[in-house]
Amino acid sequence: MRAAILEQAGQPIVIHDDVDIIEPRAGEVRVAVKYCGICHSDLSQVDGTFIPTEPIILGHEAAGIVESTGPGVNHLEAGDHVVLTPAPPCGLCYYCVRNEPQLCLNTHAVFTNTFADGQTGLSRGGKSILRGLGMAGFAEYVVTQASGAVKIPADVPLEHACVIGCAMQTGVGAVFNTAKVEKGASVLIMGLGGVGMAAVQGARISGATTIIVSDPVASRRELAMRLGATHCVDPHSENLVEQCMLLTEVGVDYAFETAGVAALISDGVNATRSGGTTVCVGAPGLEAKLVIDPAVIFASTEKKLCGCFLGSCNSLYEIPRLIRLYQAGVLDLASMISDVRPLEEINQAMDDMKAAKGVRTVLQI
Ligand SMILES: NC(=O)c1ccc[n+]([C@@H]2O[C@H](COP(=O)([O-])OP(=O)(O)OC[C@H]3O[C@@H](n4cnc5c(N)ncnc54)[C@H](O)[C@@H]3O)[C@@H](O)[C@H]2O)c1
Numbered sequence: 001m002r003a004a005i006l007e008q009a010g011q012p013i014v015i016h017d018d019v020d021i022i023e024p025r026a027g028e029v030r031v032a033v034k035y036c037g038i039c040h041s042d043l044s045q046v047d048g049t050f051i052p053t054e055p056i057i058l059g060h061e062a063a064g065i066v067e068s069t070g071p072g073v074n075h076l077e078a079g080d081h082v083v084l085t086p087a088p089p090c091g092l093c094y095y096c097v098r099n100e101p102q103l104c105l106n107t108h109a110v111f112t113n114t115f116a117d118g119q120t121g122l123s124r125g126g127k128s129i130l131r132g133l134g135m136a137g138f139a140e141y142v143v144t145q146a147s148g149a150v151k152i153p154a155d156v157p158l159e160h161a162c163v164i165g166c167a168m169q170t171g172v173g174a175v176f177n178t179a180k181v182e183k184g185a186s187v188l189i190m191g192l193g194g195v196g197m198a199a200v201q202g203a204r205i206s207g208a209t210t211i212i213v214s215d216p217v218a219s220r221r222e223l224a225m226r227l228g229a230t231h232c233v234d235p236h237s238e239n240l241v242e243q244c245m246l247l248t249e250v251g252v253d254y255a256f257e258t259a260g261v262a263a264l265i266s267d268g269v270n271a272t273r274s275g276g277t278t279v280c281v282g283a284p285g286l287e288a289k290l291v292i293d294p295a296v297i298f299a300s301t302e303k304k305l306c307g308c309f310l311g312s313c314n315s316l317y318e319i320p321r322l323i324r325l326y327q328a329g330v331l332d333l334a335s336m337i338s339d340v341r342p343l344e345e346i347n348q349a350m351d352d353m354k355a356a357k358g359v360r361t362v363l364q365i
């Protein structure tokens with residue numbers, strides 16, 4: 001099959017036509033990928049922000065059509081339209097049975113870039129290739145667990161649906177599931193890429209009445225205002241924490257770090273009210289450290305700091321719910337996608353993300 005391979009961080013990605021992929025095994029499906037969005041977590045692998053692991057096929061925000069099913073898969077069949085998820089819940093592990101499926105042991109695949117058995121199912125010329133971020137979606141086909149491909153109605157454009165896989169599950173999910181934002185709440189969202197824009201939409205849908213956004217890029221602040229933000233701040237020329245205090249008197253109820261800049265987590269803690277919650281969604285480089293005065297968090301104010309993996313979603317529930325919100329005209333997917341490029345233009349698309357051009361680029365496979 002055709003696939004985009006990163007041989008070495010810092011080098012351009014190369015498209016090859018002779019990549020081998022396994023047939024789906026028991027409990028797996030093989031999906032013909034039609035569209036796959038680019039997430040900053042892919043870029044962090046390409047530019048060496050994350051630990052280099054190569055050769056690797058990246059891409060974890062995909063939608064496509066089921067091509068074949070392995071033994072024991074009865075709820076999907078060839079021809080079904082699906083959104084793929086990087087975190088397929090197994091339904092049986094410690095985390096799944098205590099209703100925290102986002103922490104399912106299957107999600108280790110995102111960090112090991114292999115299936116649970118250590119295999120990747122991908123090779124070229126007999127040499128194994130890593131299955132990037134639990135999927136390897138910048139390729140003609142993906143093999144995944146049957147719970148990793150979630151059926152959607154055939155009339156939903158796959159070009160729009162793909163961004164649900166990571167950006168929308170993560171950003172909307174951070175608001176719905178991780179923070180559980182309530183009606184009338186005040187919210188701060190720092191960083192307005194695909195994930196931050198999705199969080200803005202999640203906050204609007206949840207009924208938050210003050211939605212403050214911050215990003216150095218003016219066009220992104222403008223789009224966020226169209227998607228539901230009520231106030232915007234340019235962090236390079238205004239004091240973010242002061243603005244939050246002015247607008248809310250006590251500080252925001254919830255702050256979301258969606259830029260991947262560790263220092264913003266302390267801004268979030270300072271901008272939240274006593275008892276408020278800061279949700280760490282962004283993924284800074286592994287050398288980044290947090291500096292927070294423990295007295296501020298623990299002793300006097302009961303502020304809370306929490307992590308967030310893929311919006312704490314159970315993808316089997318969340319993907320259909322996000323599709324319903326899209327069909328009802330409540331969730332805007334089209335505005336998230338600023339560009340559609342062929343797979344061959346993957347390196348230009350990565351450059352666009354680096355330059356914060358547009359919002360999400362989707363690759364047509
Ligand atoms: N937790 C998860 O499960 C999960 C899932 C997906 C992505 N991520 C991470 O979330 C982050 C965002 O991903 P994305 O794809 O939306 O990235 P993106 O590159 O599209 O957007 C990041 C945005 O942050 C802005 N930014 C940079 N510095 C800023 C600052 N000081 N203040 C405010 N904004 C600032 C940039 O201008 C840009 O608009 C990345 O770190 C990514 O790796 C985490």
Ligand SMILES: [Zn+2]
Pocket residue numbers: 039040041042060061166167
């Ligand atoms: Zn992602």
Ligand SMILES: [Zn+2]
Pocket residue numbers: 089090091092093094095096097101103104105106
């Ligand atoms: Zn599980």
